[in-house]
Structure formats: C-alpha cells, structure tokens
Amino acid sequence: MRLQSMPVICSVVMLGMLVGCAKPPPPTPPAPAPTPEAPRAEPAPAPQPPQVDPETRALQELRAAGMVIYFDYDRAEIKPEFVPVVAAHAKYLNGNTARKARLEGHTDERGSREYNIGLGERRSQAVRRALLLQGVAESQITTVSYGEERPATQGSDEAAYSRNRRVEMVYGTGGATG
Numbered sequence: 001m002r003l004q005s006m007p008v009i010c011s012v013v014m015l016g017m018l019v020g021c022a023k024p025p026p027p028t029p030p031a032p033a034p035t036p037e038a039p040r041a042e043p044a045p046a047p048q049p050p051q052v053d054p055e056t057r058a059l060q061e062l063r064a065a066g067m068v069i070y071f072d073y074d075r076a077e078i079k080p081e082f083v084p085v086v087a088a089h090a091k092y093l094n095g096n097t098a099r100k101a102r103l104e105g106h107t108d109e110r111g112s113r114e115y116n117i118g119l120g121e122r123r124s125q126a127v128r129r130a131l132l133l134q135g136v137a138e139s140q141i142t143t144v145s146y147g148e149e150r151p152a153t154q155g156s157d158e159a160a161y162s163r164n165r166r167v168e169m170v171y172g173t174g175g176a177t178g
Helices: 002-020 054-065 080-095 113-133 158-164
Strands: 068-070 099-106 141-147 166-173
Touching: 054 080, 054 166, 068 080, 080 099, 080 113, 099 113, 113 141, 113 166
Parallel strands: 099 141
Antiparallel strands: 068 166, 099 166
16 A cells, blocks of 8 residues: 555655745836926916006996996987996096096087087086086086087988987096096
8 A cells, every 4th residue: 555655645745846946936026216207387376467556447447337428319318328327437536536527518410510519518517417416526527518520420320320429528637637
C-alpha cells in the first residue's frame, strides 16, 4: 500500500513546491506623479458699471421718463399719459433747486402764425402750472412759445402733426437754460 500512495504523496509534494516557488507577483508600478496643473486663472470680476454722479443719473432718469409732453390738436391740457412725465420733472427740480427749466411750446403748422404762438404759450403755461402745483419754484421755470416755427418732424400728415404738438423741457443752470 505504501507504493500505491507514493505517487499521490509525490504529486502533492510537487504541487506544493510549484505553488510555493512561484514567482512573486510583479510589483505594482507606482502611481504616476500628479502632473502639476496649469495655474487656474481666476474668473474676471463682473464689469462694474461706471460710477455716475447723482446729477448725471437724475438727468438720465429724466430722459428715460421723457423730455417732451405731447398734446392733442388745438388743446393745451396735459394728457393723462404725460402726468407721470411732468411729475418726474417736478421731483428733479425740487431736488435740484439750482437747476432751471425752459418750457418750449410748439404747435403743428395748421392755424395762423399768431394763433400758433398763443397756443404754444398756453401749452408751456399748462406744464408750468403743473410743475408749480408740485412745489417747483417759479424762479426755476421760464416759458417760450415757438408756435409752428420749429417743427420736430416735417410733413403735412397726422403723424407729423402729432409729433409737433408738444412742450419740450430744456435744462440749464443758474440764469441760463439750454
């Protein structure tokens, strides 16, 4: 029986030697050194709006509100859609007492020269009264009527007429406007 178990024992011993003598596994290569990252540029700060002095900002707001009040044909009453425009100008003048406003009244070409000068004056006076009622000093406001002499738009149709029936707000300082 000894002889029969001998091949089994030899096989086990040989197998053990093969397993035990096996080459050790190759070493794992070291992890690659981290490559230095390119320096990250910080995002540029958001552009800041240019600093604008309060006076300039207030004038920009006025221009956005509107520098012109338009009127209906042969009328001198301020239309409801222009009441906020007049209010914005009153607020500006009340906050800037050194500023002066010239109210320039205009008409379309229909009517006599004399009639249109009078109508332009009535329109500029209507805006003046509205400003005075909102606290603007009389010394800050002057009026002038150009009648039909300075049209904003040339033409003899309703589109041109409606653009010419207006009061323009012109600002200045001290005694001068413009």
